[in-house]
Amino acid sequence: MISRGTRRRLFLERRTYRRNRLQDAARLVPVFGALLFFGPVIILTSQSTAGAETSVWAVYFFTVWAGLIVLSAVLSRALSRIADGENEEKTQPASKSGPSAGGR
Amino acid sequence: MLSFDGLVAVCVFYVAGLFAVAFLAEKRAAEGKARWLSSPITYTLSLSIYTTAWTFYGAVGSAARSGLEYLTIYLGPTLIFIGWFWILRKMVRIGRAQRVTSIADMISSRYGKSGPLAALVTVLMVIGATPYIALQLQSVALSFAVFAEPGPRASLNSDVIAVWVAGGLALFTIVFGTRSLDMNERHPGLVSAIAVEAIVKLLALLAVGIFVVWGLGDGAGDILARIEASPMSGWSSNGARWVGLTMLSGAAILCLPRMFQVLVVENSDERHLATASWAFPLYMLLISLFVLPIAVVGLELMPEGSNPDLFVLTLPLTLGQDGLALLALLGGFSAATSMVIVAALALSTMVSNHIIMPIWLSATRHENPMSGDMRQVALFARRLSILGIMALGLIYFRLSGGSEALAAMGLIAFLGVAQVLPALLGGIFWRGATKAGAATGIAVGFAIWAWVLLLPNAHVSGWLQEALNEGFLGLAWLRPASPLGIDGTDPLLTAMVLSLGLNVVFFILVSLLTFPSPLERLQGAQFVNVYDHTEMPLGWKGSTGTADDLLIMARRVLGAGPAARLFQTAARAQGRETGLPEPKPDFIEHLERELAGSVGAATAHAMVGQITGGANVSVKDLLAVADETAQIMEYSNKLEAKSAELVQTAARLREANQKLTELSVQKDAFLSQISHELRTPMTSIRAFSEILMQDGAVDEEALARFSRIIHDESRRLTRLLDDLLDLSVLEDGRVTLNETNALLSEVLDRSIDATSALQDSARLTIHRNPETEQVALVTDVDRLSQVFINLISNAQKYCEAEPPELSITVLHLPGRVEVEFADNGAGIPVGQRAVIFEKFARLETGRAAQGAGLGLAISREIMLRLGGGLAYVPGQTGTAFRVRLPSMALRGAS
Numbered sequence: 001m002i003s004r005g006t007r008r009r010l011f012l013e014r015r016t017y018r019r020n021r022l023q024d025a026a027r028l029v030p031v032f033g034a035l036l037f038f039g040p041v042i043i044l045t046s047q048s049t050a051g052a053e054t055s056v057w058a059v060y061f062f063t064v065w066a067g068l069i070v071l072s073a074v075l076s077r078a079l080s081r082i083a084d085g086e087n088e089e090k091t092q093p094a095s096k097s098g099p100s101a102g103g104r
Numbered sequence: 105m106l107s108f109d110g111l112v113a114v115c116v117f118y119v120a121g122l123f124a125v126a127f128l129a130e131k132r133a134a135e136g137k138a139r140w141l142s143s144p145i146t147y148t149l150s151l152s153i154y155t156t157a158w159t160f161y162g163a164v165g166s167a168a169r170s171g172l173e174y175l176t177i178y179l180g181p182t183l184i185f186i187g188w189f190w191i192l193r194k195m196v197r198i199g200r201a202q203r204v205t206s207i208a209d210m211i212s213s214r215y216g217k218s219g220p221l222a223a224l225v226t227v228l229m230v231i232g233a234t235p236y237i238a239l240q241l242q243s244v245a246l247s248f249a250v251f252a253e254p255g256p257r258a259s260l261n262s263d264v265i266a267v268w269v270a271g272g273l274a275l276f277t278i279v280f281g282t283r284s285l286d287m288n289e290r291h292p293g294l295v296s297a298i299a300v301e302a303i304v305k306l307l308a309l310l311a312v313g314i315f316v317v318w319g320l321g322d323g324a325g326d327i328l329a330r331i332e333a334s335p336m337s338g339w340s341s342n343g344a345r346w347v348g349l350t351m352l353s354g355a356a357i358l359c360l361p362r363m364f365q366v367l368v369v370e371n372s373d374e375r376h377l378a379t380a381s382w383a384f385p386l387y388m389l390l391i392s393l394f395v396l397p398i399a400v401v402g403l404e405l406m407p408e409g410s411n412p413d414l415f416v417l418t419l420p421l422t423l424g425q426d427g428l429a430l431l432a433l434l435g436g437f438s439a440a441t442s443m444v445i446v447a448a449l450a451l452s453t454m455v456s457n458h459i460i461m462p463i464w465l466s467a468t469r470h471e472n473p474m475s476g477d478m479r480q481v482a483l484f485a486r487r488l489s490i491l492g493i494m495a496l497g498l499i500y501f502r503l504s505g506g507s508e509a510l511a512a513m514g515l516i517a518f519l520g521v522a523q524v525l526p527a528l529l530g531g532i533f534w535r536g537a538t539k540a541g542a543a544t545g546i547a548v549g550f551a552i553w554a555w556v557l558l559l560p561n562a563h564v565s566g567w568l569q570e571a572l573n574e575g576f577l578g579l580a581w582l583r584p585a586s587p588l589g590i591d592g593t594d595p596l597l598t599a600m601v602l603s604l605g606l607n608v609v610f611f612i613l614v615s616l617l618t619f620p621s622p623l624e625r626l627q628g629a630q631f632v633n634v635y636d637h638t639e640m641p642l643g644w645k646g647s648t649g650t651a652d653d654l655l656i657m658a659r660r661v662l663g664a665g666p667a668a669r670l671f672q673t674a675a676r677a678q679g680r681e682t683g684l685p686e687p688k689p690d691f692i693e694h695l696e697r698e699l700a701g702s703v704g705a706a707t708a709h710a711m712v713g714q715i716t717g718g719a720n721v722s723v724k725d726l727l728a729v730a731d732e733t734a735q736i737m738e739y740s741n742k743l744e745a746k747s748a749e750l751v752q753t754a755a756r757l758r759e760a761n762q763k764l765t766e767l768s769v770q771k772d773a774f775l776s777q778i779s780h781e782l783r784t785p786m787t788s789i790r791a792f793s794e795i796l797m798q799d800g801a802v803d804e805e806a807l808a809r810f811s812r813i814i815h816d817e818s819r820r821l822t823r824l825l826d827d828l829l830d831l832s833v834l835e836d837g838r839v840t841l842n843e844t845n846a847l848l849s850e851v852l853d854r855s856i857d858a859t860s861a862l863q864d865s866a867r868l869t870i871h872r873n874p875e876t877e878q879v880a881l882v883t884d885v886d887r888l889s890q891v892f893i894n895l896i897s898n899a900q901k902y903c904e905a906e907p908p909e910l911s912i913t914v915l916h917l918p919g920r921v922e923v924e925f926a927d928n929g930a931g932i933p934v935g936q937r938a939v940i941f942e943k944f945a946r947l948e949t950g951r952a953a954q955g956a957g958l959g960l961a962i963s964r965e966i967m968l969r970l971g972g973g974l975a976y977v978p979g980q981t982g983t984a985f986r987v988r989l990p991s992m993a994l995r996g997a998s
Binding site: 042058061 | 171172175184185328332378382385386396
């Protein structure tokens with residue numbers, strides 16, 4: 001029989017792990033974005049001076065851009081939810097979220 | 105067609121509306137009701153000052169000229185924002201923890217609160233921002249001129265418009281930006297007005313875009329087709345410029361003073377950044393979505409040679425959409441004004457905190473540093489700075505003649521402010537970055553940027569222009585057109601690689617070669633490890649400043665009320681109900697931080713330092729702050745404590761083990777002694793009884809002798825067993841004492857009588873002094889005499905002197921009576937004195953032993969039970985024992 005305390009800690013550890021992976025993902029989004037923004041331009045425009053059609057490029061960039069925004073929104077919401085959940089777990093709210101954190 | 109006067113009226117009305125919004129927001133914020141003000145949406149909207157009039161109007165022009173390149177200005181910041189977890193989060197956290205007031209404050213604070221470094225960054229920022237402000241004024245003037253053209257005021261000088269706009273903006277900034285020296289350096293009124301403007305400019309651009317795509321065009325597909333048919337269908341940008349511009353704009357959004365102001369300083373909640381991380385890129389996407397369609401349709405519909413920078417305005421105007429044109433004008437106006445307001449605010453904070461205040465402080469150094477109201481001086485300095493910055497922008501605008509060359513200044517300014525990026529990023533990620541490295545890097549990058557890019561674009565004349573043409577001092581490799589002989593096709597890219605590259609190289613090299621001051625190292629640890637300890641740093645050694653001086657100084661900066669409250673709280677925290685707090689390090693640290701919120705870290709540090717007399721950080725403080733060191737120390741302390749505990753436990757265990765071993769040895773010895781003692785009489789008894797059992801072999805005389813031996817031996821056995829029993833009873837404490845009244849002399853008489861029956865008694869002469877023996881006792885007389893008998897018989901048995909003598913002396917000592925038994929024998933050798941009270945201890949003497957060696961052990965046990973003691977007296981000629989009579993027993997004694 002697992003005691004209540006042990007179960008609780010396991011649960012929290014699992015969530016901490018999830019949060020850490022989410023943070024990894026959040027850190028990787030800009031890398032991913034840079035690859036999509038830079039890669040095709042470097043590869044394609046170096047071949048010919050004409051490059052491709054502006055309209056095609058425009059559609060491509062705006063699609064990638066919108067995709068990154070959606071991805072980022074999903075990740076940041078998930079991160080905030082976990083952070084809020086952790087704040088509620090603790091008896092006192094985390095100091096990082098108070099508007100008067102600067103002075104004490 | 106809208107009249108020019110009507111247009112001005114609308115703009116004035118709009119500005120009045122902004123004032124009203126700002127006033128309302130300030131009022132609500134002061135009442136603590138403005139929840140919407142501190143919402144992530146407001147925060148995100150306030151970030152929109154990134155999109156200035158340059159992008160509002162200029163993006164369309166840029167798209168018309170060079171296709172998709174305008175996107176880089178938004179893609180860079182997008183990457184930075186969706187990567188908020190890398191840099192922005194840390195910057196905001198540090199900004200809040202250190203109460204940073206500007207980008208210059210951030211950098212100077214990181215590098216040991218250095219004043220000169222802050223001044224350097226401030227100068228760089230002002231130089232970088234001035235053309236930018238001029239650009240905004242120009243755009244407003246141009247857009248008004250568009251409306252003015254057909255009207256009666258066509259001759260209206262655009263300079264006049266610019267002056268009016270600059271004046272109005274300065275007024276707005278002064279009213280809402282320097283109303284008070286807010287300790288948090290936040291401006292709710294200003295931020296809310298900016299948020300409103302952000303909505304206006306977005307709506308304006310979206311409205312024009314929708315009008316173009318669905319009004320003029322036939323939906324998205326049609327517009328894409330038109331793009332392919334237009335001159336901009338082929339995209340000729342190269343990868344290097346694309347990547348370079350994207351990175352440059354990403355760097356700029358981190359370094360621009362106005363962006364720092366809204367991103368870090370005006371941030372009221374760190375969680376807002378999580379929302380802004382996607383919401384702000386979304387805002388930029390919406391802003392840039394219709395840029396390309398407007399450019400394409402503008403190129404199609406507008407007459408040849410019209411300025412594409414103004415398509416947003418001229419397109420609806422030409423097509424008779426006055427309302428839309430007005431909205432576009434307001435949008436552009438919003439974009440320009442919000443940028444100028446925040447830039448002026450941010451720059452004025454920097455100029456006043458890092459240039460004017462230090463100069464004022466050093467100028468008034470010889471006066472009483474406690475006199476005057478610093479608060480008023482600081483506010484005045486800010487207002488003066490705002491006016492000065494506006495004036496600079498205006499002057500630049502007039503000098504450059506409102507030429508189109510200004511448009512090129514946007515990217516040039518970006519590169520200028522980006523020179524602080526290495527110091528900024530190095531400062532928050534690398535603890536090895538030093539002040540010297542940062543200053544060298546910034547200075548080198550700044551110089552290259554100014555020489556290669558800024559001056560050639562600034563329309564200078566005279567010897568400077570000559571130097572630019574011929575190279576500095578006539579050196580060809582110093583010609584801006586081909587710096588270091590590099591003849592790059594793209595001057596911006598060349599300058600960027602050169603200035604930022606050498607900036608980074610010098611920053612790192614000098615950092616590696618120099619040694620940081622203690623304060624730098626302290627701040628470095630605070631910045632780089634900001635997540636580990638967002639708590640207060642320990643920065644101050646015990647100070648000599650008095651609380652009075654500090655209070656007077658704080659009053660000058662914070663105002664009387666807040667200063668008094670601050671000191672009261674601190675005093676109460678130190679446990680003082682009245683009076684001033686002690687100037688302890690933590691209080692001074694706290695005070696300095698509060699002051700830094702108003703005048704910047706470097707100035708606050710200098711001011712507090714003036715009073716406390718030193719900015720030294722002790723090694724101990726450094727250790728305590730450098731978190732990992734503290735953690736390691738704590739860990740090692742714990743380890744030390746634990747190992748000490750272990751050592752103690754081990755010692756105790758070893759002791760216990762030794763005791764057990766000793767006890768076991770003692771037990772073995774005791775058992776073997778006992779068996780030996782029992783065996784000797786038993787052997788002789790058995791031997792003689794066997795002889796007696798043989799009939800006829802024994803005659804009468806032998807029979808009597810043998811019987812006596814057997815009798816003696818059995819008595820000895822009995823005595824031994826009695827002694828053992830006695831000892832065990834005594835040791836267990838199970839003995840019952842039978843207390844009676846007696847005189848000491850009587851007990852001694854009895855004891856001597858008892859021993860006189862023994863074998864050797866005749867030989868021993870006993871000396872006594874009866875007068876001193878008259879001591880009344882209440883004790884177990886039998887037991888006491890047992891002790892005396894033992895001592896006397898020992899003297900009889902072991903005294904080797906001829907003739908043996910024993911003197912019994914009663915000593916009346918203060919509080920106790922002792923009886924000394926001293927013979928004239930050889931005494932006990934030093935080495936054996938320790939064991940004489942042990943069981944079965946018999947001394948190696950020439951004489952045959954008769955007892956079992958339990959006598960002294962029993963005697964001592966008895967004396968302990970009676971409440972007295974028995975001890976050997978060293979230092980006598982013969983053997984001497986002293987019996988201390990129990991004090992309880994001395995009832996009625998003399």
